[in-house]
Amino acid sequence: MSAQPVHHDGPIIPMPPLTRDALREAVKRVSLVDLPQFDLEAGRAFDQASQTGSTAPLQLFLKRWGVFVAIERDPARAARLHEAERISQNETVDEAAFSAAMAEINRILREAEREIEA
Numbered sequence: 001m002s003a004q005p006v007h008h009d010g011p012i013i014p015m016p017p018l019t020r021d022a023l024r025e026a027v028k029r030v031s032l033v034d035l036p037q038f039d040l041e042a043g044r045a046f047d048q049a050s051q052t053g054s055t056a057p058l059q060l061f062l063k064r065w066g067v068f069v070a071i072e073r074d075p076a077r078a079a080r081l082h083e084a085e086r087i088s089q090n091e092t093v094d095e096a097a098f099s100a101a102m103a104e105i106n107r108i109l110r111e112a113e114r115e116i117e118a
Contacts, residue, residue, distance in 0.1 A: 011073045015115060018062045023069055030072040038065060063116065070112035081108045 013029050016022035020042055027038045045061035048054075072078045087093055087101035 009076075012075065013073045015070060015073065018066045018116060020062070023062065023065045026069040026073065027065065030069060034068070041065070063113075066116035067109065067112040070115045071108060077108060077111070080104060084108070 013026060016026045024035070024038060024042070027035050041061055041064070045057040048057035071081055081104075084101040084104040087097055088105065093101070
């Protein structure tokens with residue numbers, strides 16, 4: 001018997017709470033390659049918060065990575081985003097395709113932001 005590819009309809013993990021530990025665990029599960037960047041940004045956010053006495057850097061960090069997890073936990077949505085990003089960065093793409101790609105990126109980001117605010 002051969003192994004069949006796994007197809008997911010929807011999210012592969014539940015949306016975690018917007019805490020550093022929960023988001024870190026989610027990043028490990030959806031995109032291990034991004035974990036070093038997560039850790040780097042977590043450290044920077046903590047340092048900025050302690051230097052400024054403001055929680056804003058921490059809140060921005062949690063929102064940024066919450067959006068990342070919301071997108072990457074859904075393989076179809078992540079694929080749509082990555083394709084739209086590829087098109088938008090292609091220097092030879094026509095204006096209509098560029099505009100459509102940018103609209104798709106914005107749609108996906110808005111979906112993910114609504115998801116983390118729910």
